[in-house]
Amino acid sequence: MHETQTNQPITVLGAGAWGTAVAIALAARHEVLLWGRNPEQMAATEAARDNVTYLPGHPLPPALQVSADFEAAIAHVAQAAPGTTPLLIAACPVAGLRPLLEQLKGRNIPNIVWLCKGFEYGTGLLPHQVVREVLGDTVAGAALSGPSFAQEVARGLPCGLTVASNDAELRERVVSLVHGGSVRVYACDDMVGVEVGGAVKNILAIATGAADGLGLGLNARAALITRGLAEITRLGVTLGAQPSTFMGLTGMGDLILTCTGDLSRNRRVGLALAQGKQLDAIVNELGHVAEGVPCAKAVRELAAKLGVDMPITNAVAGVLFDGESVQETVDRLLARDPRNELA
Numbered sequence: 001m002h003e004t005q006t007n008q009p010i011t012v013l014g015a016g017a018w019g020t021a022v023a024i025a026l027a028a029r030h031e032v033l034l035w036g037r038n039p040e041q042m043a044a045t046e047a048a049r050d051n052v053t054y055l056p057g058h059p060l061p062p063a064l065q066v067s068a069d070f071e072a073a074i075a076h077v078a079q080a081a082p083g084t085t086p087l088l089i090a091a092c093p094v095a096g097l098r099p100l101l102e103q104l105k106g107r108n109i110p111n112i113v114w115l116c117k118g119f120e121y122g123t124g125l126l127p128h129q130v131v132r133e134v135l136g137d138t139v140a141g142a143a144l145s146g147p148s149f150a151q152e153v154a155r156g157l158p159c160g161l162t163v164a165s166n167d168a169e170l171r172e173r174v175v176s177l178v179h180g181g182s183v184r185v186y187a188c189d190d191m192v193g194v195e196v197g198g199a200v201k202n203i204l205a206i207a208t209g210a211a212d213g214l215g216l217g218l219n220a221r222a223a224l225i226t227r228g229l230a231e232i233t234r235l236g237v238t239l240g241a242q243p244s245t246f247m248g249l250t251g252m253g254d255l256i257l258t259c260t261g262d263l264s265r266n267r268r269v270g271l272a273l274a275q276g277k278q279l280d281a282i283v284n285e286l287g288h289v290a291e292g293v294p295c296a297k298a299v300r301e302l303a304a305k306l307g308v309d310m311p312i313t314n315a316v317a318g319v320l321f322d323g324e325s326v327q328e329t330v331d332r333l334l335a336r337d338p339r340n341e342l343a
């Protein structure tokens with residue numbers, strides 16, 4: 001029988017939609033502190049007991065502490081009582097991960113679990129590689145990923161996540177702290193596979209949103225998702241992932257969710273592109289990160305360097321950054337030579 005722990009100290013760094021939802025879910029069982037970097041926003045969140053900026057309409061449980069005080073947020077887990085099993089969660093976008101980790105350098109943090117999905121633009125690194133570069137090998141790290149819209153998790157609806165880490169003890173700790181209630185957590189040691197799946201599905205959600213926006217139909221959607229999975233797998237295996245990881249929650253699971261669910265910000269970017277809207281305006285209007293945008297650029301560069309064929313990713317990047325039209329891009333994709341499906 002699995003041992004679920006309760007009342008453990010957990011700090012969530014980053015008070016966007018996902019950090020807030022995770023904090024709400026965990027606060028039912030643990031002593032959770034949610035930290036955000038913007039003091040005005042955190043004051044407004046505390047006053048309304050609702051993250052009115054990033055996750056409105058989901059009241060914070062009374063036990064959830066909210067703070068913009070970084071020192072207090074770190075002390076919550078770094079100076080936890082003996083015998084407790086603290087957890088530190090980074091819930092910022094990929095672009096914010098390195099700056100956040102820089103702030104953690106040299107501090108006595110117990111571990112670090114990150115929720116972001118993407119490749120770092122500029123370096124082409126996955127989050128676990130960024131963590132290793134900044135914090136070194138001495139801090140145990142884990143990626144927590146899988147199909148999980150913030151709004152549904154905040155409402156307490158069921159979801160399945162996967163924790164990936166090379167550190168067996170941290171994997172077990174994350175399962176014992178996060179698994180429970182309506183959240184199921186599976187463990188795995190394929191960090192590359194888990195992170196590649198979570199990153200590239202965002203690009204494919206933009207593609208599927210664009211196809212749906214053009215009214216290309218359900219057959220086209222299914223083909224895009226399936227060929228997208230082939231693309232994810234090709235890149236992931238080249239980077240050292242296990243192919244079977246892409247059949248799991250963080251591969252196929254998150255791909256299906258994000259490509260088909262209108263709660264996806266990335267899918268909404270695609271829908272808006274199909275209406276002829278400009279990227280800057282779309283991103284402004286969204287008010288949230290759409291990781292597929294920077295990720296498309298990063299993955300296009302990485303795939304070219306590695307010689308991995310990623311036609312859908314290249315098509316998305318062409319529309320986003322080279323001013324190519326969505327319709328012409330679709331025509332070009334359809335006109336490609338036939339190929340062996342499993343090649």
Ligand SMILES: NC(=O)C1=CN([C@@H]2O[C@H](COP(=O)(O)OP(=O)(O)OC[C@H]3O[C@@H](n4cnc5c(N)ncnc54)[C@H](O)[C@@H]3O)[C@@H](O)[C@H]2O)C=CC1
Nearest residue numbers: 015016017018019092093096115116117148149150288289
């Ligand atoms: N929203 C969702 O349903 C899910 C999101 N994710 C991933 O979680 C990550 C965060 O997403 P959301 O919270 O939804 O984004 P969001 O756009 O709702 O909020 C982003 C938050 O990160 C903060 N931030 C940005 N840079 C930061 C930094 N350097 N230090 C601290 N905070 C920083 C912003 O102030 C903001 O509070 C993304 O990588 C996303 O792909 C993963 C699963 C579900």
Ligand SMILES: O=C(CO)COP(=O)(O)O
Nearest residue numbers: 146147148149264265266
């Ligand atoms: O990662 C997510 C769900 O698992 C959230 O997707 P979006 O960032 O596209 O909203």
